[in-house]
Amino acid sequence: MNSNSEKHTLLIIDDQPQFAQDFILLTGEEFNVVTAANGEDGLRKFQEVAADLILVDLKLGRGIDGIETLRRLKQADPDAGVIIVTEHASIETAHQAGRLGALDYCSKAPNLKELRAHLKQHLQNVAWRRAYRDELQRQYPKFIAESPAMRKLIEDIDAVAPSDRLVLITGESGAGKELVAREIHRRSLRAERPLFVVNCSNLAAPLFESEFFGHERGSFTSADRQQRGKFEAAHLSTLFLDEVGDLPLESQPKILRAVEYGKFNRIGKTHEQHADVRLIAATNHNLEEETKAGRFRQDLFYRINRVNIHVPPLRQRREDIPPLINYYLEYFSLMLHRLPPEIPADVMQDWLQYDWPGNVRELTSAIENLVLFSKDGKIDRSRLSLPPRKNTSPELFLPLFDLPYEQAKEKLIDQFQQDYFHEKLRRHEGNYTRAAEEAGVNRATIYRILASGD
Structure with missing residues (x-):
């Protein structure tokens, strides 16, 4: 008998407990089986356990049905291995399941032995799928979408x-x-x-x-x-x-x-x-x-x-710049065997406001260069090619007097917000968490306001 660490884990989402009970009775201790009584519970369990395969009943009782559960599972993890099981098979629902990425569409009848054979066949590919996915994640960057x-x-x-x-x-x-x-x-x-x-x-x-x-x-x-x-x-x-x-x-x-x-x-x-x-x-x-x-x-x-x-240019999605920077700092630090360097507040502010004509490719090149020449977690400023800092001198406020009141006030408030959060970050040495706590806002607010300061 395999140890628990060698067993495959199955998540069975079915409103009829008899199906899971019969399956466990047939397979004994061959699998680690986790059950959920409806789609919403199944989605929660999916976040809690590392399931190798997920069996979803097509006709769930209350709440979302099996097709919607499948859609949400694949949305949460496109690599999730989902099999639809049903006593009410139809060409239409089989087509729907396949289009949404189900591995298989199986009938519960005439017996569970056939279903078991289907599962074992798919489980043989689990290790390969994981290795392939891990290799892709190693070779290619993470898809970051905060904006x-x-x-x-x-x-x-x-x-x-x-x-x-x-x-x-x-x-x-x-x-x-x-x-x-x-x-x-x-x-x-x-x-x-x-x-x-x-x-x-x-x-x-x-x-x-x-x-x-x-x-x-x-x-x-x-x-x-x-x-x-x-x-x-x-x-x-x-x-x-x-x-x-x-x-x-x-x-x-x-x-x-x-x-x-x-x-x-x-x-x-x-x-x-x-x-x-x-x-x-x-x-x-x-x-x-x-x-x-x-x-x-x-x-x-x-x-x-x-x-x-x-695909929008980076200057049109500045909210993605901080998570991209953090991701590539870790990525290149691992690849180049360096400590991830700290990014000073003024550098982060300049990068947030820079237009990045070379887009993400230019950003990654800048970060790779930064990490390569860093020492003990500190950047070498001589290696930075930063855009010029924006002038916030009072002379820039003179044109406001030529604008209508509400428009001038809006521009003045925008400039105040920029200066306020720049100063907060300077006082906290670029630490967004401490700056946000002192200002009484969340970090996303600071990112958003600074990113809007074109």
Whole structure:
């Protein structure tokens, strides 16, 4: 018999206790079983226990039903392994469950042995899924969304991720478009397979087509072996076309055929092949303008622009700057084997008000440099390239006399709030918690007010 530490934990959410009792009777001590009598209780238990799989009854009694419980579980953790169990199976609810990311949709009848076999099959993949998720978290940054703009972005991701619709992600360079693409894939039904990436920029048509479609041995001078392309490799997964606006014009008709029908030919091969691929594209170009200028095909633009997600620049979501700074301080400190340095209040204030033309990429570069040259948890100010501090001299208040009273008062109050919290932070050496306690507000208020001081 396995020890408790080796057992898998199952969370069973069912308003009929008989189902869980029968399951425990059948499986004995094979699993750690935690039960919940309704959806709301199940969501609470989910936060308390590390469940390997969650069984949710479709027809829960009072409160939210099984489909809504599934939706909220996946919203809380896109990696949660959820199986819908029911005595009232239907094609419609099976489709709903699959679209929301359920691993399986099983009947409670005719007996629990079949359900047990389904569970054991899925549990075999638990260790792999966790290892894959941990590796992704190690390789790629955390998705931080504290600002209203980024919370809206998460809602958009939740809406499009379960579908197989092609998504076009737009935004400035460095804003985090690839991170959004990875988050869409992570929340999709294809998440158990890796995301494939093709960078479309600065590649001549033959090189791009070789990478995208693959080639046969001898199809060109340096083709000494057969090679599968990224499109073929991404069968049943997701392919991310980064900087799609830089696609070679002569390659775009072939890409359009792959996008529309999933059909392609390796270079040097006449036989047509097919792949089931979900495509996500990203660009920092205005593709509508590129189309008018003849640098991008209109039919391809219309095909990839059906679902658009825009990533706002960092200057439009300043509430995300402090959590991004804290995250990357810890991240680079771990990677570079340094103590996380303290950020002086004046540096934090300057960073909050800086426009970050390079967006998150520029911010991460600044923090990596800061951590690399820090000593004993202290930054080296000579390594900082800070924007100029804003002048708050009284002369700036003179234009207020040319404004209507209410508008002038609003601007004056805004300036007072800026100066007040800057001084509070200076007195407490940049400690937001102590500054907020003394001011009688919460830290989020200080972040919000300082971030608004453009």
